[in-house]
Amino acid sequence: MVRRPRRETPVGSSEALRLVEVTKTYGDAENAVTALDGVNLSLPAGSFTAVMGPSGSGKSTLLQCAAGLDRPDHGRVVVDGEEMTGGSEAALTKFRRQRIGFVFQQYNLLPTLTVAQNTVLPLKLAGRRVDRARTEEILAGVGLADRMEHHPDKLSGGQRQRVAIARALVTEPSVVFADEPTGALDTRSARDVLRLLQGSVRLHGRTVVMVTHDPMAASYADSVVFLADGRLAGQLNAPTVDAVAERLAHLGDSVNDEMQAGV
Amino acid sequence: MFVLAMRSIRQRPGRFAATLLSAFLGAVIVMTFNAMHDTAGAAGVDDVSAESLTTAAAVVGGYGTLLVFFAVASTLTVNVRQRSEEISLLRSTGATPAQIKRMIVGESAAVALVGAVLAIGPAVLGGQALLDQFQESGQVAGSVDYAFGPIALSSGISVTLLASVAAAFLAVRRATKALAGARKERGRMRNLAAWGALVVGAASVSTTFAMDETDAAAMAPPAYGAILLAVGFALFSPVLLTGLLGRLRGPITALAGASGYLTVHNMRRRAAELSGVLMPLIVFTGMATATLYMQAVESDAIEASGLTKSVEDKNLETLNFVVVGIIVVFSCIMLINSLYAATSYRRREFGQQRLAGATPGQVMGMVGVEGLVLTVTGVFLGTVAAVAGILPFTMLRTDAVWPGDQGPGIWLAVVGVAAAATLITSLGTARGTLRTPAVQAVAVAA
Numbered sequence: 001m002v003r004r005p006r007r008e009t010p011v012g013s014s015e016a017l018r019l020v021e022v023t024k025t026y027g028d029a030e031n032a033v034t035a036l037d038g039v040n041l042s043l044p045a046g047s048f049t050a051v052m053g054p055s056g057s058g059k060s061t062l063l064q065c066a067a068g069l070d071r072p073d074h075g076r077v078v079v080d081g082e083e084m085t086g087g088s089e090a091a092l093t094k095f096r097r098q099r100i101g102f103v104f105q106q107y108n109l110l111p112t113l114t115v116a117q118n119t120v121l122p123l124k125l126a127g128r129r130v131d132r133a134r135t136e137e138i139l140a141g142v143g144l145a146d147r148m149e150h151h152p153d154k155l156s157g158g159q160r161q162r163v164a165i166a167r168a169l170v171t172e173p174s175v176v177f178a179d180e181p182t183g184a185l186d187t188r189s190a191r192d193v194l195r196l197l198q199g200s201v202r203l204h205g206r207t208v209v210m211v212t213h214d215p216m217a218a219s220y221a222d223s224v225v226f227l228a229d230g231r232l233a234g235q236l237n238a239p240t241v242d243a244v245a246e247r248l249a250h251l252g253d254s255v256n257d258e259m260q261a262g263v
Numbered sequence: 264m265f266v267l268a269m270r271s272i273r274q275r276p277g278r279f280a281a282t283l284l285s286a287f288l289g290a291v292i293v294m295t296f297n298a299m300h301d302t303a304g305a306a307g308v309d310d311v312s313a314e315s316l317t318t319a320a321a322v323v324g325g326y327g328t329l330l331v332f333f334a335v336a337s338t339l340t341v342n343v344r345q346r347s348e349e350i351s352l353l354r355s356t357g358a359t360p361a362q363i364k365r366m367i368v369g370e371s372a373a374v375a376l377v378g379a380v381l382a383i384g385p386a387v388l389g390g391q392a393l394l395d396q397f398q399e400s401g402q403v404a405g406s407v408d409y410a411f412g413p414i415a416l417s418s419g420i421s422v423t424l425l426a427s428v429a430a431a432f433l434a435v436r437r438a439t440k441a442l443a444g445a446r447k448e449r450g451r452m453r454n455l456a457a458w459g460a461l462v463v464g465a466a467s468v469s470t471t472f473a474m475d476e477t478d479a480a481a482m483a484p485p486a487y488g489a490i491l492l493a494v495g496f497a498l499f500s501p502v503l504l505t506g507l508l509g510r511l512r513g514p515i516t517a518l519a520g521a522s523g524y525l526t527v528h529n530m531r532r533r534a535a536e537l538s539g540v541l542m543p544l545i546v547f548t549g550m551a552t553a554t555l556y557m558q559a560v561e562s563d564a565i566e567a568s569g570l571t572k573s574v575e576d577k578n579l580e581t582l583n584f585v586v587v588g589i590i591v592v593f594s595c596i597m598l599i600n601s602l603y604a605a606t607s608y609r610r611r612e613f614g615q616q617r618l619a620g621a622t623p624g625q626v627m628g629m630v631g632v633e634g635l636v637l638t639v640t641g642v643f644l645g646t647v648a649a650v651a652g653i654l655p656f657t658m659l660r661t662d663a664v665w666p667g668d669q670g671p672g673i674w675l676a677v678v679g680v681a682a683a684a685t686l687i688t689s690l691g692t693a694r695g696t697l698r699t700p701a702v703q704a705v706a707v708a709a
């Protein structure tokens with residue numbers, strides 16, 4: 001799906017995403033929840049990273065802050081060498097359009113648009129030209145060339161998620177974020193979705209960051225970063241299902257220990 | 264179930280506001296005019312005065328009843344639809360359809376009662392003001408004393424209560440049928456009703472020519488005909504809207520870019536829902552335009568003949584303005600309420616558009632273009648219905664076909680109100696929903 005070469009340097013050598021001391025607190029002073037507590041992260045272009053951690057550890061917040069869907073309280077977010085500045089929603093939207101794709105657990109396709117229209121919506125909104133052949137090519141890439149004129153309510157969950165992936169890739173973004181993209185899918189559909197994400201990295205040099213709680217899903221990634229209580233808690237390269245599961249179990253222990261110590 | 268109904272009202276009073284307002288205004292109108300029955304019934308009222316009073320009471324009282332019914336039905340339908348989730352939750356926890364029906368009907372009965380009781384004070388004052396007006400214009404003798412009595416009270420409370428209960432009953436029945444998936448049948452019923460309204464409306468308009476030119480009641484057939492035509496058009500509006508959007512797709516997208524693109528696709532898919540918004544818009548435009556122009560033609564004709572207005576003429580004029588006023592207020596409530604509900608219901612959709620890369624400005628642009636398309640469609644169909652009533656009346660009452668002495672001023676004012684109500688409500692509501700961050704907006708269960 002790489003059409004125009006994005007950079008001179010070979011894929012994999014530059015930095016696609018950098019987070020510096022990113023902090024995010026929800027709620028007011030009395031019952032504040034620190035969702036992210038000074039997170040530093042650097043991901044090279046052309047990498048596939050899984051983010052894992054217990055429920056409530058800040059994974060979704062991390063993704064949303066990195067993707068410009070939420071504003072960090074402190075810290076910097078740099079995407080493809082360009083710093084995200086906390087302007088208006090319109091300014092953030094324009095920043096995201098060119099650099100970021102996002103895939104949600106609940107697909108978030110527009111029910112009134114067809115598969116083809118949903119796929120090219122980001123281009124339309126950005127005022128960019130859309131040609132039919134390109135749309136077909138992208139949907140063929142996710143195995144849905146024959147469903148272009150269907151509406152989302154006629155598709156299975158797995159098919160919907162593949163449309164969402166096509167939509168996220170259509171603008172050729174620097175980073176694609178996916179928050180539990182397989183969380184609502186059966187095993188087979190999940191596998192299709194994971195292969196697609198993996199393929200976009202391996203074949204087309206995209207950068208993908210995926211939150212998941214499933215060690216099987218994480219094993220598709222090049223590396224896994226762990227998150228606990230809003231802080232990074234280690235990294236695992238070339239993850240296998242067993243290695244991830246074990247690491248997760250320990251992560252649970254240490255969090256529980258901390259909680260008991262805190263009481 | 265009644266306990267449940269009361270609790271649900273106490274917890275979320277806001278969502279009953281539109282229903283309460285409709286019931287309250289309806290009760291004020293019904294009581295105010297029925298107080299004229301009480302006044303006319305007192306001893307020592309002369310025949311002319313009594314007739315002025317009872318005509319007003321009968322005509323406007325009848326209209327009022329119908330309008331309370333429609334307004335409460337419209338607000339309740341919206342209310343029930345918004346609560347479909349709560350209702351299916353109740354069902355899944357073991358409430359039978361009959362219990363749910365009793366809950367909704369109980370709620371609306373309680374709201375109607377509150378509305379009617381609140382209406383007593385304003386209606387007492389309103390009746391006094393109305394009588395003063397009649398006396399000032401000489402329609403009623405100055406010696407007649409004001410009375411607000413049993414007829415006003417009982418009719419106000421019973422009409423409001425009955426109309427609300429009946430409207431609630433229908434709203435629940437429709438909701439539960441919709442849940443059971445009885446779409447096809449409703450479509451057929453709707454078409455039947457639409458054709459019925461158009462045929463009877465056309466017939467009523469045609470009867471105008473059979474009327475005696477000097478008969479003050481000559482205005483009734485074209486006026487009723489125009490209303491029925493407006494209702495018929497409103498029932499057909501989903502089909503008309505889909506066709507229109509198909510035609511205008513190119514221009515709208517060219518003029519409004521991505522916002523226009525979203526508008527066209529959204530509205531074509533949601534045409535059926537939008538008829539709930541178009542109905543009050545078309546009826547409002549049709550009714551207000553028809554009645555105001557016919558009244559103007561009538562006044563001019565009387566003036567041209569060199570006669571002074573009789574008491575009967577004055578009665579008619581007062582009634583027309585009152586009826587138009589009532590319809591304007593009720594249609595506006597229905598329009599604003601259904602548009603508000605339809606727009607706030609789309610919080611999730613707006614969120615999804617924002618996540619796909621739409622700026623808040625583009626979402627507002629889409630809502631604005633939709634509002635414009637709705638206004639143009641509603642105003643066009645309403646105007647066609649109005650003209651169908653105005654032309655025969657003008658031909659009957661004057662030598663001309665077209666009310667040439669009347670400028671477009673009245674029509675422009677009517678269109679202005681329609682456009683303002685539509686655009687301000689939809690844009691204001693959309694703006695409110697955009698305050699929620701997009702991620703949270705889509706997380707709300709649809």
Ligand SMILES: Nc1ncnc2c1ncn2[C@@H]1O[C@H](COP(=O)(O)OP(=O)(O)O)[C@@H](O)[C@H]1O
Pocket residue numbers: 026027033034035053054055056057058059060061062
């Ligand atoms: N919009 C919000 N308002 C208040 N608290 C929030 C909000 N979003 C997340 N949180 C809190 O922040 C913490 C991290 O949440 P989240 O990032 O969703 O975790 P995860 O995705 O790892 O389950 C949790 O304690 C959660 O309750």
Ligand SMILES: [Mg+2]
Pocket residue numbers: 059060061
């Ligand atoms: Mg999460």
